[in-house]
Amino acid sequence: METTEILGQVNIIFKEVLDNQELVINQETSANDVDDWDSLTHIQLIVAIEKYFKIRFKANEIQSFKNVGEMCSFIKLKLE
Amino acid sequence: MSQFEIIKNFNTIKKNLKKNFTDLKKIRIGIVGDSSTQLLNQSIRGYGFDEDYNFEIYEADYDQLDGQLLDTSSGLYKFAPEFVIIFESSQKLAKRFYKSDKAKFSEMHIEKVNNYISNISKHLNSKIIYFNFPEVNDSIFGNFSNKIEYSFIYQTRKINYELMNICIQNKNLFILDYSIINAQYGKNFIIDSKIYYTNDMTISLDALPLIAKNITDIIAALTGKFKKCIILDLDNTLWGGIIGDDGIENIQIGDLGIGKVFTELQTWIKQLKERGIVLAVCSKNNEATAKDPFKNHPDMVIRLEDIAVFVANWNNKADNIRYIQSILNIGFDSMVFLDDNPAEREIVRKNLPQVLVPELPDDPSLFLDYLQKLNLFETASFSKEDLERTKLYQDEAGRFMVQKNFTNEDEFLASLSMSSEVKEFNKFNIPRVAQLSQRSNQFNLRTVRYSEEDVEQISRSEKYATFSFSLKDKFGDIGIICIIILEKRKDSLFIETWLMSCRVLKRGMENFTLNTIVKYAKEKGYNTIIGEHILTSKNGMVVDHFKNLGFRSSGNKWELKVNNYKEKKYHIKII
Numbered sequence: 001m002e003t004t005e006i007l008g009q010v011n012i013i014f015k016e017v018l019d020n021q022e023l024v025i026n027q028e029t030s031a032n033d034v035d036d037w038d039s040l041t042h043i044q045l046i047v048a049i050e051k052y053f054k055i056r057f058k059a060n061e062i063q064s065f066k067n068v069g070e071m072c073s074f075i076k077l078k079l080e
Numbered sequence: 081m082s083q084f085e086i087i088k089n090f091n092t093i094k095k096n097l098k099k100n101f102t103d104l105k106k107i108r109i110g111i112v113g114d115s116s117t118q119l120l121n122q123s124i125r126g127y128g129f130d131e132d133y134n135f136e137i138y139e140a141d142y143d144q145l146d147g148q149l150l151d152t153s154s155g156l157y158k159f160a161p162e163f164v165i166i167f168e169s170s171q172k173l174a175k176r177f178y179k180s181d182k183a184k185f186s187e188m189h190i191e192k193v194n195n196y197i198s199n200i201s202k203h204l205n206s207k208i209i210y211f212n213f214p215e216v217n218d219s220i221f222g223n224f225s226n227k228i229e230y231s232f233i234y235q236t237r238k239i240n241y242e243l244m245n246i247c248i249q250n251k252n253l254f255i256l257d258y259s260i261i262n263a264q265y266g267k268n269f270i271i272d273s274k275i276y277y278t279n280d281m282t283i284s285l286d287a288l289p290l291i292a293k294n295i296t297d298i299i300a301a302l303t304g305k306f307k308k309c310i311i312l313d314l315d316n317t318l319w320g321g322i323i324g325d326d327g328i329e330n331i332q333i334g335d336l337g338i339g340k341v342f343t344e345l346q347t348w349i350k351q352l353k354e355r356g357i358v359l360a361v362c363s364k365n366n367e368a369t370a371k372d373p374f375k376n377h378p379d380m381v382i383r384l385e386d387i388a389v390f391v392a393n394w395n396n397k398a399d400n401i402r403y404i405q406s407i408l409n410i411g412f413d414s415m416v417f418l419d420d421n422p423a424e425r426e427i428v429r430k431n432l433p434q435v436l437v438p439e440l441p442d443d444p445s446l447f448l449d450y451l452q453k454l455n456l457f458e459t460a461s462f463s464k465e466d467l468e469r470t471k472l473y474q475d476e477a478g479r480f481m482v483q484k485n486f487t488n489e490d491e492f493l494a495s496l497s498m499s500s501e502v503k504e505f506n507k508f509n510i511p512r513v514a515q516l517s518q519r520s521n522q523f524n525l526r527t528v529r530y531s532e533e534d535v536e537q538i539s540r541s542e543k544y545a546t547f548s549f550s551l552k553d554k555f556g557d558i559g560i561i562c563i564i565i566l567e568k569r570k571d572s573l574f575i576e577t578w579l580m581s582c583r584v585l586k587r588g589m590e591n592f593t594l595n596t597i598v599k600y601a602k603e604k605g606y607n608t609i610i611g612e613h614i615l616t617s618k619n620g621m622v623v624d625h626f627k628n629l630g631f632r633s634s635g636n637k638w639e640l641k642v643n644n645y646k647e648k649k650y651h652i653k654i655i
Contacts, residue, residue, distance in 0.1 A: 019098070
């Protein structure tokens, strides 16, 4: 899967989990930029991403993403 | 939701938090946990919305059990919840265990638990819902742990066992059986290690709705909402095959084919009947054909006398269920309907949306596990009457049939040869009195719910006069069906509770009850009886109750002057 396709899917997941259909994210988006993206919703996002892409993050990975772009790179790696 | 999913996922129930909770029943809950409880809080409130509850939740700060439960000036005590949920994690338990005097660990833990409970009981009027502990194999001794008193598994099991004993003794303590939930779903479902290690969340997102459901089930049962009846289809539900086509020798029960599936299902259903759930049959069949296996097949576990109402015909099942409801006179929302046929299930769901219709799996060998996981029959009490409930409903069906023959209601009532015993609350009737107060929704003037402990206190108190009324007629003994609690004021008596089982509507009990109250008032020198109706969504039927009995409205209450009272007529003999 290409990074843009992954980003598209992650955007949909963010919209669903944060219950905000207007939300648009890009590679640089971080938690500071999005209302409601806090430590609690971060867990929900991680679990939703795992379920959708059928991957598993390790414990030390889930806190390590600086932004959405890093998340997508990680996802791409796990899909290969 | 797929047919194997029993409840919605966390994300879906979380969306409920934004919805309008205004008209829902408000219940105050305090949550105290030694691990992270924020998502548990959201799950309980979100899940409660779908069950028409507005759970107002006080969530204690992280890991503050002693501070919140032992300090009576804490936020928890100030919030004064109706339910206190205490969640101790097995992870923290293990940590304390390894540092402790292991052989004495369970004893010390139970002492701590007793301390929390007695503190709460002294200062709050709350029910306590306490999680027990999942059994964890720490693999220090392997299976040999079972032979070592100071192993973690031995001490955990001992704690769980002692928790059961404490809650048998303590009427306001209820256990959330987290251990069983773990056994049913597995550790991998309940715990997501990475969110535990990074966020101290000991319950996975997948399991949160399940825990919320079980907590809500307990609260619902304690606030009067529970299932009272199962309506059963027959072909391919209670036995394999179709009785009309296959004949009695070929339906699968017992050893024939997959008969064991249905034998075990019937055994389970029969156990439910024996604990007070009413069974009804609703089958598309010729009546005699449908009854044949109940009478004549040696492997049937459920027999005809276990069925309170047996309906077999070719009519629409929704109509048949309406007929069953009219005989049993319980709410549609207290009924469960089991049918293997998806089309029949859909018809009933569409026409009677309050009836719970489980989406049975395609494979009958999965029925029993699925139904047990749904936890349909949570209860708040258990009394002797539960054991005899089916007979009570069969008797009622008998009365129903006879009534059709009388055109004059007065003559019908006289023909019943009714008699009633009036007793104040005593140790024999207290469980039944408490249970009636929890179950009764329609003929209930103020809908006050009492636990057995509450009833015991009232029975001992000088401030109250108490009356329980039982009813017998020529068809059978209906047991205690009406409760009156009068609060003694200076010159008047306030009816704190007047409730009656709907089974005895239109028998003259209301008149008999009022006569009894007035007689008491006169004997003790009270000149006024004051009644109040607190309207709920279920007790509209008694909105004119006091007016019809001759009370005069006074503000938002009703008054009856004892001197002006004219004795009312009824066909009930006092015994």
